[in-house]
Each structure stands twice: as structure tokens, then as C-alpha cells.
Amino acid sequence: MRKRVAILGSTGSIGTQALDVVQAAPERFEVVALAAGGGNPDLLARQAIAHEVETVAVAHATAAQDVQLALYAEAQRRGWERGDHRVPRLLAGPDAAAEVARTPCDVVLNGMTGAVGLLPTLAALEAGTTVALANKESLIVGGDLVLSAARPGQLVPVDSEHSALAQALRGEDPADIRRLLVTASGGPFRGRCRADLADVTPEQAMAHPTWDMGPVITINSATLVNKGLEVIEAHLLFGVDFDRIDVVVHPGSVVHSMVEFVDGSTVVQASPPDMRLPIALGLAWPQRVPGAARGCDWTTPTQWKFEPLDDEAFPAVQVARRAGRFGRTAPAVFNAANEVCVDAFVAGDLGFLGIVDTVSAVVEDHLADPDTLGDLTLQRVLAVDAWAREQAATRIEQTRGGTR
Structure with a gap:
């Protein structure tokens, strides 16, 4: 019997290679749902129609219309008028990937990038589905929340x-x-x-x-x-x-x-x-x-x-070890600050060395706060993720101001 697979982050590097694996072994796998950011509607449409998926999700609601038009165009190109291909159901919005993660299937491959993968990982685990985890950030950010939601063998590293x-x-x-x-x-x-x-x-x-x-x-x-x-x-x-x-x-x-x-x-x-x-x-x-x-x-x-x-x-590994040993919300701070710093580096607003330097400073600020000793909850993880992003952005702006 073929395994039914849902792929989150289907237009990214992991997602496209996962579809290569499925295409090479059609007797082993079938794709039932795809989720992506929505920035590449044509590729997403080609993937969805080629694999005849039931559901497609995009994180950005503003991309929904472009994806819908791309789906119709791809289906028509492949013989929609003859009934050869149907257009899948389209979901849009920040919760769309989590909804796809709840799709009845055998495996959810989480190939999303960043902390946004946390809620879909939790959704798939709560649905009892095996999670092939390429989105390491969701485990690192969620920590014991993810581990406690997973039964033995339910998390498979990718x-x-x-x-x-x-x-x-x-x-x-x-x-x-x-x-x-x-x-x-x-x-x-x-x-x-x-x-x-x-x-x-x-x-x-x-x-x-x-x-x-x-x-x-x-x-x-x-x-x-x-x-x-x-x-x-x-x-x-x-x-x-x-x-x-x-x-x-x-x-x-x-x-x-x-x-x-x-x-x-x-x-x-x-x-x-x-x-x-x-x-x-x-x-x-x-x-x-x-x-x-x-x-x-x-x-x-x-x-x-x-x-x-x-x-x-x-020094990034040592900074990560410090956050990891402390546990609780510290790994979430490490990850969130880094995501902001990487974006700033790409935009030309932060130097390469400033990435880890800023991350380290934000982690140290967090560890100095006595509130970090509280129990790990989803609400605290989301709150500290937002705090770390704001702190990193503030430090980056101060750095830019000091170099003008």
C-alpha cells in the first residue's frame, strides 16, 4: 500500500527534492496535499496538478488569487477540459499549513524554513501522523512541547x-x-x-x-x-x-x-x-x-x-550550546534573533560578523531575565519569539546608526 504524504514547503529545496523522490517511486508514495508560501505560484500549480493533490495551501492570502489562476491554467494545459485533471481545494492564510498538516495521511514532511514550522509540526503530531522533520527549527523552538506531543517513533529526522x-x-x-x-x-x-x-x-x-x-x-x-x-x-x-x-x-x-x-x-x-x-x-x-x-x-x-x-x-555553536543547555525558551530566542539577522544581512543592513554577535547579545539579554525560568508553554514560546525579533531589530538599527 502506498503511503499518503503531505509536503509543507513544497516549492523550497527540500520540497522539490521530496517530490523527486515521490515521482521516482510512485509505487511507494502518493502526495495528497502541498503547502508553500505562495511566492512561486506557477511552480506550486505544476506540482499540484502533476501529482493530482487534493489540497493546496499558501501562507500569504494575497497570493491566493495568483495561485488559483495558475492552477486553472496548468489544469487546462494538461487536459482539464477533457476531465483529465481536477483543480485542488485551495487554502490561504497563516493557518493554512497547519490545516494541511492535519490532513488524513501517513506522513507529513515539514520542509518549511524557520519558526513558522512550529504550529504545523504540532498539528501533525496531534493528528497522530508521522512527521518527517526537515524543519529543525520547530523542534528547537518548541522543545519539550514538541517532544511531549510526539509518541515514540512519530518524529523522523530528515x-x-x-x-x-x-x-x-x-x-x-x-x-x-x-x-x-x-x-x-x-x-x-x-x-x-x-x-x-x-x-x-x-x-x-x-x-x-x-x-x-x-x-x-x-x-x-x-x-x-x-x-x-x-x-x-x-x-x-x-x-x-x-x-x-x-x-x-x-x-x-x-x-x-x-x-x-x-x-x-x-x-x-x-x-x-x-x-x-x-x-x-x-x-x-x-x-x-x-x-x-x-x-x-x-x-x-x-x-x-x-x-x-x-x-x-x-562562535555560533558555542552560543547555541549555551542556549541549549539553559533550555526553556532560550533556543527559541537563539533561532528568532538569527532569522532577523539573516534577513538584515541579505538586505545589506548588517555585516556578516554581526549576525552571530547580535544573536549572542540577544541570548544573553534573555538569560539575564528571571522570567526565563517559567514553564515552557506555547504562549511563552510565541511571546519570546516576538521579543527576540524585536530585540535583534533594535540592535541592528543601533549598529547601523553607529556606523553612519
């Missing part, structure tokens, strides 16, 4: 690093884990010192050497914020203390993560950098999808290089 860890840990006793080793490519600025990064441009930051990702994740990879988020995610997913989660730079991006066990053994998951493999595994978990991606070429001489992370040039 990030290549956490998919690798999940594969390495299958059938293992958690008591036998010595440490988790999360690999990082090092991004486009690996080997540079802090002073070399002062004049980095958005174009340079988005030129990742091995992965083809969306702009936000690519810039997060350049600052190593993405790796900081992944350390928090690994702690939450696998219940391993931060002191036993290390980051190792591996420029080739072939080894996606490793688990070292108490007897000295290290289990490695390796494959060429291709997100279709962890996406396919996330959709089919615990089964594998034959031919999801190519394997390593063992007939060609090759070397795997590993090196320690330079925390002085790239």
Missing part, C-alpha cells in the same frame, strides 16, 4: 546529520553511546580567521561548496548557526547531553555524522551529498527506498578529511 545518527543508532542500547559526532562542511569560509570575515557579502555566503540549499540555510551554514541548531536538535532527538555532542569539520560532506560507542567503536553513515536519500528514508522510515540516491564510488581513490571546529572564528 536533516542529513540526524538521519545519519538515527541510522547509526538503530538497534543500539542508548547506554552504550559515548558521544555523537555531528559533521560540518565548514561552509564557504572554512579556514578563514575572524578578521577575514568582516567584509563577506551575501553572494559569497550563499556560495556553498557542496550542498544546494535555500538561502537561509546556506547563510546559516556559512555562519555555522545551522550547526549550532543541529547540536540542539541532536540533544532533543536522541537525549544525549550537550557535553557528549561534538562538531567535527568534514569538508567533503560524505560522512554525515558518526556515533562513538563506549567500547571505542565508531559507526559512520556515509553517502554522497544528496538530500534525496534522507528525505526518502524519512518518508519510508524504517524502510529504505531502493535507488533513492547514488552510493559512494569505492573504485576511485579518495580521502576523508576531518578537522576541529574553529570556535574563535565561528
